[in-house]
Amino acid sequence: MDKYKIETLGDNHISTSVQTPLRPDAFEKSDKEKIKNIQSYFSKIMEELGLDLTDDSLSGTPYRFAKMYVEELFYGLDPKNKPKISVFDNKYGYDKMLVEQNITINSSCEHHFLPITGKAHIGYIPKNKVVGLSKINRLVDYYAHRPQVQERLSLQILRDLQNTLETDDVIVVISAEHLCVSSRGIKDSNSFTTTIEYGGRFENERIKSDFLKLIGS
Ligand SMILES: [Zn+2]
Secondary structure (H helix, E strand, O other), X not given: OOHHHHHHHHHHOOOOOOOOOOOOOOOOOOHHHHHHHHHHHHHHHHHHOOOOOOOOOOOOHHHHHXXXXXXXXXXXXXXXHOOOOOEEEOOOOOOOOEEEEEEEEEEEEOOOOOEEEEEEEEEEOOOOEEEOHXXXXXXXXXXXXXXXXXXXXXXXXXXXXXXXXXXXXXXXXXXXXXXXXXXOOOOOOOOOEEEEEEOHHHHOHHHHHHHHHHOOO
């Protein structure tokens, strides 16, 4: 891709698929090997920027950076880290909307590797299965901790919950600030981006607007 196309694609934040584009050999190396390699690549980047890595304050940065990438910011790339979501039978027959709101989003934009921070609001109408509430937060956290595009993040959460809960009646709203928009490029620190993805009974205007009223938007 030429440099003009690279910049246009990145600034428009267009994603190419619902699945995170991963290489077939993505998990052949251990986390330890990845940390070791990224540490060495990142020290080259720092050197190229002219930084003196013999300085006590900087010497540990490549290791901290590598560990943070593999074990924290991008832990959600590896399916082995996916939280176990146990579902329970909907024994009490609750069949109205259940809303979990203000779930923290800490993610990273895949075009600039800068933070995306905001909130997710999720609703579902149980059929035969229900989940523990905190499991929804864990699932959001898992998908957020990948290089992401906000639309894809919404879809990945929606599809996973639809599978787990065995119902299409799920809605996901995310409002987030993108540091690549607020701190570089257009440098608009007031704007934020909202995405909404839903299926099943949330296609019904009344049910959708009940949900939007509940989350106060
Ligand atoms: Zn970006």
